[in-house]
Amino acid sequence: MLGPAAPSLTSPGSPGPSLPGRCAYFVARKKRFCRMVPALGKRFCGEHGHQEKENDRKRIPCPLDPKHTVYEDQLQKHLKKCNSREKPKPVYFVQDINAGLKDVAEIPEKQVTLSSLSKEELENLIIKLKKASNGLELDLKEQILSHKALHEALNDPKNGESAFKHLKQQASILGNMEKLHLLGPGRCFIEFGAGRGKLSHWVDVALQDVEDTQFLLVERATTRFKVDGKHKKRDSIFERLQVDIQHLCLNKVPSLEKKRLPVVGIGKHLCGAATDLALRCLVESYATCCEGENEEPAAKRPKNDKTEVAAKSSADSADNERNKDDFKPVAGIVIALCCHHKCDWTHYVGREFFKSVGLGPVEFHYFQRMSSWATCGMRETITSTSEDHTNNTEEHDQPYSKTESGFDTLQGLPVEERKEIGALCKLLIDHGRIRYLQQRGYRATLHHYTESAISLENVLLTAKPYLFSSVTPEYTSA
Template structure:
């Protein structure tokens, strides 16, 4: 037991209150994750910057990076167009620089504000919100069409979490409420969209952005007779809904492993001229804007026909001025680019139990006295 523990990494994990369980590197007290990384020794992988490699191993790694094969395959797809939904040069000229702003840069913008400027911004946000959001109401729906999911009358092999099922049901219920979806009769194979032509009895196709494992689309297929499905997701997941969806008779499924920023939906051949509904649950930060750009890009006679769209947003603190789709509107409200980024930083406070302590040199009483 003692010999076994001596091979373990000595790095202490304060949150877990124990040492790291990984095996240490020879001639070091720590594992590869916790050994000291000398400046310049580790560099971001040029294919996938989300991980780093030793500079001396770079040439070897580039030939074997797991993302290399996917990148090569993706570059050959017609619907791949690097940065097509990221914004354009014309926007940058009119609205100012659109470079990526990190969370640390956003916090620095906030901390550099004087207390009076801080309160001016808060008042501006409250005034704008009061003027444009007074007519917005919550619309939480539980459509009858989704009862087989609400009542757990589904295949036991499908994962069931009540919170997610209720959220997904409300998204679909609101689409039904505005007439984009129409519930199926039990004996009818296909649903009919109120927005489609009378002689077309097929349901619209579904494009799910940030699809993850695809269970929002699974509910759509189960409850609304959807027959054509496109799942857009840049990551790889286990336990996907794909296997269950492919078992449905006459359902056509296409999963596109691609970043939404690079997806040219007009170039997806099987979607040409097809009416579709776009959905997304938990599209983090700029992914919402990228999805909107993707759906609202210039269209021609062969382009897919957008019937409706429903997106549940999240992670607003990750939003970027670069990809934000309605810069002119924000500027018309008197909110600058820097104030936009500070506002996005504010949104993280909803899940931060002690954000006030991070304001340098400013006590709560100082903020109260300055009002």
């Protein structure tokens, strides 16, 4: 007996009979037979065993995940090993440590969509946007670089167009890291939103002759086709942290706590609010704590020699002060930005900047929606890539929701004007991030790191801590 949606085996387009030794259940959603192996003497696998006439055992949906079923008489046994069961939290999991805003009273309960705004309301928003952007550097400089580590891969004819585009971006990111002197020994590279870990892979290739390097790959989802296995024979330490950046406390990562290496935060197309979470993770929950831990009290001295005590205490105090200035737990930050339409006021690090130019959560809500207009042209060229998504495409390559951006309902604005407004929204949001970093002692910049033909999301944020406390932060975008 076949599944309920099994087609006639003689009908046009029929998938034919099930494979020998495989389940005889037809999966209508996938338009093929189940490929699981049934028990000896059975026609159906355990998941579809209820199809057997002679089987009196009842299968019920799993309470942890109703997408699969389980024999009712084996429920308790199944719950102990189900992949959907809640797993113990790792030691570096601290609930909402990088979340940002705690008082939700500042956020309006409900926001209307862009398509619901009147023409006057939309015009007022655009006026506010342009006023807030006055004085900002609107034309970012290009800093399109490359790195010798990717030279062979970039010239490999086996790579298709999609792979070539990703390699060009990775090469430029490494080139910018090299220019900032961030590629060197004695460092821990933390890739946020690591996915398959390709960016860390190329950083490791670039540092193949360098000792004492460590890599932490942060990704909240399980990932297929990871490249981590290529590094097992190397001295570099590759470690994956499966955790949302929102809950990641770097100070409690055992390997990082043990080696105490300066960290370099990196990311390729770190989507929306994830960028803000990563910046707060590095700059606040990690750097602030590490600098505090470095301040050790002076050791006790004998009381019988007051002169010696005073001299040594003075020397210890000077050493502590010098160590405090020299110790920089975060050596640098290099993040390729993307998906500003997925930013969130709760997590956004540039709230103080927005308030300083007369803006708040309401304007931020609309600006982050309007930011998707900057990539209007993407919709004209995107084709369905769902099957290739795990291999070459990225989240920012996917088409945006039309209802989300109001793209189809604002035809009163020409396409070019929409793109210009969207780009201004993205730039304003990014300047808030730059100001946040500068106020915390970093020299931060924005620039184009690749051509728009390679990626429409082509802005790179870089930051390094100031070396001397006497240096006055300078607000710059290039």
